[in-house]
Amino acid sequence: MTSGTPSLEWTDLDKKAVDTVRLLAADAVQKVGNGHPGTAISLAPVAYLHYQKLMRHDPTDPHWAGRDRFVLSCGHSSLTQYIQLYLAGYPMTLDDLKSLRTWGSQTPGHPEYRHTPGVEVTTGPLGQGVANAVGFAMAARRERGLLDPSAAAGESPFDHHVYVIASDGDLQEGVSAEASSLAGTQQLGNLTLLWDDNRISIEDDTNIAFTEDVAARYEAYGWHVQTVDWTNGGTEYVEDVQALWDAYQAAEAVTDRPSFIQLRTIIAWPTPNAQGTGGSHGSALGDDEIRATKKLLGFDPDQTFIVDDDVIEHTHAVRERAAAERETWQTTFDAWTSANPDNAALLERLKNRELPAGWDADLPVYEADAKGVATRVASGEFLSAAVAGLPELWGGSADLAGSNNTTPKGEPSFLPPERSSAKFQGDWYGRVLHFGIREHAMGAIMNGIVQHGLTRPYGGTFLTFSDYMRGAVRLSALQELPVTYVWTHDSIGLGEDGPTHQPVEHLASLRAIPGLDVVRPADANETIVAWKTIMQTTDRPAALILSRQNLPTFPRGVDGYASADLVSKGAYTLIEADGGTPDVIVFGTGSEVQIAVKARELLAAEGIKARVVSMPSREWFEQQDASYRDEVVPPTLRARVAVEAGVALGWRDVVGDAGRIISLEHYGASADYQTLYDKFGITPEAVVAAAKDSI
Amino acid sequence: MTSGTPSLEWTDLDKKAVDTVRLLAADAVQKVGNGHPGTAISLAPVAYLHYQKLMRHDPTDPHWAGRDRFVLSCGHSSLTQYIQLYLAGYPMTLDDLKSLRTWGSQTPGHPEYRHTPGVEVTTGPLGQGVANAVGFAMAARRERGLLDPSAAAGESPFDHHVYVIASDGDLQEGVSAEASSLAGTQQLGNLTLLWDDNRISIEDDTNIAFTEDVAARYEAYGWHVQTVDWTNGGTEYVEDVQALWDAYQAAEAVTDRPSFIQLRTIIAWPTPNAQGTGGSHGSALGDDEIRATKKLLGFDPDQTFIVDDDVIEHTHAVRERAAAERETWQTTFDAWTSANPDNAALLERLKNRELPAGWDADLPVYEADAKGVATRVASGEFLSAAVAGLPELWGGSADLAGSNNTTPKGEPSFLPPERSSAKFQGDWYGRVLHFGIREHAMGAIMNGIVQHGLTRPYGGTFLTFSDYMRGAVRLSALQELPVTYVWTHDSIGLGEDGPTHQPVEHLASLRAIPGLDVVRPADANETIVAWKTIMQTTDRPAALILSRQNLPTFPRGVDGYASADLVSKGAYTLIEADGGTPDVIVFGTGSEVQIAVKARELLAAEGIKARVVSMPSREWFEQQDASYRDEVVPPTLRARVAVEAGVALGWRDVVGDAGRIISLEHYGASADYQTLYDKFGITPEAVVAAAKDSI
Known part of the structure; x- marks a missing residue:
């Protein structure tokens, strides 16, 4: 040689x-x-x-x-x-x-x-x-x-x-x-x-x-x-x-x-x-x-x-x-430390996976809005707002950046500069990852990135293609790696692309993985709190499950609506029954929470008092103490309905024998999403009927 | 050109x-x-x-x-x-x-x-x-x-x-x-x-x-x-x-x-x-x-x-x-039909996905045996016995043939002859498939084989690696293709290979897939009936979930034990409570049915009457009429225990609010399997305690 x-x-x-x-x-x-x-x-x-x-x-x-x-x-x-x-x-x-x-x-x-x-x-x-x-x-x-x-x-x-x-x-x-x-x-x-x-x-x-x-x-x-x-x-x-x-x-x-x-x-x-x-x-x-x-x-x-x-x-x-090698290295390292005190402090922070003070000061807050925002869009806005304070946070998509909203504004791509394209400026040390259409490698690469020690990656694709990467997701959970999976287009709500692209069983099957936090926020504000909570977690991967379609932004702190900060508890009473003491609890996640809220109104018109519980994360809720859990879900209140645009598997634990589940037990179809919700009976009216049945 | x-x-x-x-x-x-x-x-x-x-x-x-x-x-x-x-x-x-x-x-x-x-x-x-x-x-x-x-x-x-x-x-x-x-x-x-x-x-x-x-x-x-x-x-x-x-x-x-x-x-x-x-x-x-x-x-x-x-x-x-092309083709085809009446009849049979009369006449039947047989071994013996009558049945493994028991005896490999090895004789038209260590392709290739029209493939790997192939498994189910997945090494029961190889969440996550029959037989005879039932099904894929370790072969038709033929119904009373009218039902699948049976004995010693229900397939059971289901699981009998070496997710539907579930909510470990069952509390004693609790 x-x-x-x-x-x-x-x-x-x-x-x-x-x-x-x-x-x-x-x-x-x-x-x-x-x-x-x-x-x-x-x-x-x-x-x-x-x-x-x-x-x-x-x-x-x-x-x-x-x-x-x-x-x-x-x-x-x-x-x-x-x-x-x-x-x-x-x-x-x-x-x-x-x-x-x-x-x-x-x-x-x-x-x-x-x-x-x-x-x-x-x-x-x-x-x-x-x-x-x-x-x-x-x-x-x-x-x-x-x-x-x-x-x-x-x-x-x-x-x-x-x-x-x-x-x-x-x-x-x-x-x-x-x-x-x-x-x-x-x-x-x-x-x-x-x-x-x-x-x-x-x-x-x-x-x-x-x-x-x-x-x-x-x-x-x-x-x-x-x-x-x-x-x-x-x-x-x-x-x-x-x-x-x-x-x-x-x-x-x-x-x-x-x-x-x-x-x-x-x-x-x-x-x-x-x-x-x-x-x-x-x-x-x-x-x-x-x-x-x-x-x-x-x-x-x-x-x-x-x-x-x-x-x-x-x-x-x-x-x-x-x-001997270490002595040499230490000399170099010490010289670097002296010359770069800020970066040395950053290194310490990153090694300990600590968040910097005030990192979340400027995160977006959304006003109530019936038209609303897709949670994938809110997620993208979180990233754009958060990355300046969090150099450790980087990521991208398996060729769905625009759909997954995974590109923080103004950040260069992690790419040899010669690979730059008209749309993406490459930088050796850039931030935006382009995995190509390679979901499985994306997951495994993110595992390696976390294991290397200092940074926190996220990676996006459509939720249905979480199937392509389960081998890696399981290893994130088994190794307790804080990888964040950004899975958008989370249900039949994606509409026209049809059954191959519409997740049905995925929420249940991901909840089955021990050590994985599955988080499905219901509106833009829930999305921001979900991201915050994920960033505060350092020993578990998270699956952030986001909608393609707009979801109404609920009022917060007014009209009886609770603060979105409660998302960190995994489930919370989004809006109590009129007059307190509910006759029934309606649970929803993600895009179906709005259906629960509408059902509550319809029930109220019939004199039935319903509490709406938004349950973005079963795993986070299970980590709460019993008193909080009992407060949100009183054990004696057996009339319960869950609504989620996916298989019912796993919901019986929440609603109990007397409960009813509005779910989807078959594959979707290619049509606009409003038609699909209607044809498949995931509607406020179905929740109302189920609630009466459960009572 | x-x-x-x-x-x-x-x-x-x-x-x-x-x-x-x-x-x-x-x-x-x-x-x-x-x-x-x-x-x-x-x-x-x-x-x-x-x-x-x-x-x-x-x-x-x-x-x-x-x-x-x-x-x-x-x-x-x-x-x-x-x-x-x-x-x-x-x-x-x-x-x-x-x-x-x-x-x-x-x-x-x-x-x-x-x-x-x-x-x-x-x-x-x-x-x-x-x-x-x-x-x-x-x-x-x-x-x-x-x-x-x-x-x-x-x-x-x-x-x-x-x-x-x-x-x-x-x-x-x-x-x-x-x-x-x-x-x-x-x-x-x-x-x-x-x-x-x-x-x-x-x-x-x-x-x-x-x-x-x-x-x-x-x-x-x-x-x-x-x-x-x-x-x-x-x-x-x-x-x-x-x-x-x-x-x-x-x-x-x-x-x-x-x-x-x-x-x-x-x-x-x-x-x-x-x-x-x-x-x-x-x-x-x-x-x-x-x-x-x-x-x-x-x-x-x-x-x-x-x-x-x-x-x-x-x-x-x-x-x-x-x-014009068709006319030419038809001439050739008609000539072939005349010259090959047997094969023409075979073509008709295969096109209609009909089984030949008597195909199952010589399938293995196993005598009661406390030491027993691994269900993967029984599956291999099914294949060796069945293939002679079923030319349409072919398959192999993703490089785990010996472990998955997917090679019928004496059959050549589907391989260019020049690729033959010392262990496998290649034949252009051979029967044994060698997918290499490529689980995802195995699944997708099997989908293509079924879609081509005439044959029925099976493919094996370890159950944990079903994660690698979910993208294809979902498409088997969505397209209603009778692909058979042979997934062995189905739990912590595989022992020393440790948590990467031990499925925990997989049964639940596979049951979540609409249109997939998940079948986990409890002993050798159940395995044979499971295979028979799968072969009689032409519009759904099946996941056959098999043990690495030996499982006792239960008596059949004596000592109160039911016939294994009831496997086709998805769940059945394997052995009734002594004296009839049970106090509690204990459900088990696969290798945990033996634990249920032992628990029944322990309970009997304490004067508690337990029925043991073997439930190899939730999907098959759900296809039965209500009267059969109510007979096996009387709605009024609320004291129920399920035991399965995997996450509990989904079992609440079976056992109800009053039921108890002996499950595994975390990853496994590297040790011999008896130690693991003991350390993780999946034991007859745990079932006994749960049964008392449920009553």
Whole structure:
């Protein structure tokens, strides 16, 4: 490779350490009786190269801001990461490795964020890690832009690299394809992906399903592509670590494109019989095979979990390299802090995910207006008003910016300037994200952005296409990441585009996801408070569900209408029954709250007293104390009606046996929305009839 | 191009007809006030070429077995298809075009299968159509293999072509990437995809998000790739229909690979001001622009919906070509019928989706067994037993064949023989599908297979990855397609792989989808009956939810246990309370039914009489008459407990206010499954406590 690149030292002790890794992987899976040994064995030198030679990281401080990021997209091979964490001296012991995949251990089946120090991201669902890594690389650029935009390339304390190891499975998944294409557009020079091209997956030889030229595909995406063939065309397997090292050096020298390294390997090499087999992917090797491998590698076949002192002493020395690198880094960082006190304060604030004082002083407030505003429009106005005070808030859409109202006014796009279009001005450090028509990658990229540490992304599409991105949404919730999903066109209320675009089951199905806040505001003011509440939440993702059509803006604080501030409680009495003491409660969310309000009037004309409860978020309401909940929904008041333009599933919990639910149990149709509400019986009159029935 | 290919006749009248198409598109959108005119205008000659020159089809019989298939993946441009159906003489009138996107019309916002004659598939959610078309092409090969395997290529009445038109958005979606890669592996020579490369999407210039070399990517997939540039490198726009025709001829000459034609266009060309703009994609052009366009094309600007007699006469003549082609085809078909009476009978049976007599005579029956069988294993045994009698039943897995038990014994793979591996023998007409790790494409391909008409596919993955494929699952349900999803590893019961792999919310979220039957059998015998019931259903998709772990096989017809045949009713009394007249009903599904049964014993020891209701399918149960439902769940018996290893959402409907639900409201963990059930409190003891509480 190019001269002047760092040289690789790879001694016999390194080789012994790598063989130690292989046997630890084999033993750990064998002990618990299940797991994925094959890749952990053959990729041992690759993982070791990362943690011992390549990456800047500090085992004594897994959260060090100067660290490179590592994503094991093939999370099933979790031992690939756990064993390196152990050898490098992270909080990971040999006993932890012996406890693989057991209750309460530091070593679950797949790497888990927030669970195991040194794990940057939960992986396992294939393809996600590749997209997370793209998010990491994008976040690194945005964060640099916020904190140290004028530093020369590579000179900022915020410059670092993102490494991802991906398997065949990762690269078959559409989500990785989407993210990889976008990474090419974004010219993410700080990203290097290694593809473990072992041509084995669970159904064995990938020739039955994966015959494309993957390297050529990544070239088509605009990546820098290299191939290292340890199989030497199938003739002889040589773990040429130097060649791989050289490829990494070349990759890092290319700073205007992400890098793709195709590494041809044989799974489970050098085990004598399991190598190259699908069986080694996901099953314990068996005692005989492990003994044979130990013999082959010069280890004692009668021992398990062998780690010689010289090995651990050698690998722990990475801490010294880390200390030296950290000292250098700290000098740079301290100089930056002194020179940039405001940005240093910003960094502290962002690290703690604190909001600045007064950030919400100038948010829009809407006057009562029967014609009203679409909640998607109010959401857009929130963004335009809020972003000046919240540099951490950035986002965009999966090609529906104008429909999702996700572009704050006057903000540049996060784009290489050469990609600017007539409509969008690109800036390396810009704010507006253009995901393309790639919902799944959008979700996974946002997860990576949050995990990178400092910023808060949002991403928009139509609610119906939340289906395309559930794999990522679930991981937002599982990892407690404050990602905000902006899902507009939230019901049959979108009208003419018809049933493919009209969500019906989506509210229910999203409410089913543990840890996801589903928030469907009823008018413009509710939308603003919903956004405020979301921004005050740092450990959960939110789904903001917004209307395409205008919704009336309710009066606030007059005519009996409550303040929209109560949205933060998840549900509240929007307007009490005339004369107090209601005969019935009518619950609504979003665009159906206006129907509840009209029904209340119709009922009043018949002498029936109805309370209208706006319930934008079931999850927020459940977090309130019992006294508040009982105040809004008195347990003794059993006459209840819920109205929502979606399936009833889940509403029985709210309305009880005596309650009635006005819902939509089938798909929509293509017509104007007023016709659809009428034809499908989601009307004030239907609510009135249901209320009488319930009473 | 090669000499000897059919020549293209393209007269002034054809040109006038194409211009008529453009103006109909502009007028139709303008009349309703919303829609997508741009692509319908610029692609008018392409669509016209398909329906008037290229495809074999019969407007008088949209279901003609000899027809080529057409998929408009960019369904938002539905006028592209509707106007051609009108011109060709399908049951589509000018009034229908005038009713675009209105209630009850033949012309909904996006093309809808089963709604508009001539529409082969519902499209709109981007990327799906590409994958559906791959399914069409695969189904065509499989069906040929069943009916006419020994005919020479192109000589069978079942040989035909599949055409798909895709937009930028379609090719950004991961689902199309997954399907296109598989199409390369499968060497689908009967498939041609046209990419409308107009470089405009809703966020305008695609340079901000879509900069990859798409043609190179398709080459990497192993497709035959051609480019036709109507922009002449941006110098001058010439609709060189001859060049496009030649490209199609060349594509059809390549029979060992799918074909990709990149057609460079300008959206909304030749409108004077809207052309090349994002605005023309999804908004009406406005009267002025339409008038200007009419002038430009030599039409009367004061008229709308102009169709001159000579145009419609000319385009209706396609019926004559169809009649001639059909006559030729019919001769071949009749000869085939005479020569192959058995296969002709099979064709009739498959067309009607009828099951053959006695198909279920030899299905497995399982003896009572406390150790039991995993329901995924029973499902595999069903397949091995059933496939001999059901040639229409075929399927596979997204690389989890061994885990999903989706491979019937002794059946060859549907694969080019050269792709055979040591584990899987490929056969052009094989039965076992290898989707690779591409869940979303698997779903969409299965939709296409069903829509093609004769066969019934199933596809497996882990239940948690149903999230990856919801976009396709929804379309199975919306289109009433009898696709069977085999989702194994259905709960924390999968154990050590941990929370990323453990479904928690999935049962609830799938039950939310209208028209999808969610079926979770409790033991091996229930699994067999579930499969039988699914095979007897022809208008709904089913999700078969199966355990990884062994489940006890209950006695049947003895000791008070009911027959598993009652599974077809969705819920049934598995075992009545001792002495009849229960104090409480305990509902369970799948692996939790055994917990209900144990709880019943514990309750009996305390003198409490519990009925155990196994409820494999809420949807099937809801289809029963009220008397049966009341018999199983007496309305007056309010003491009820449900136990399911997932979120409670939806169970309140079953158990009512007085009921109790033993559920899991958070994510799982990595450990053996017995530990997880215990730690998370999904136990007989918890059911007992809940039952007492409910009473």
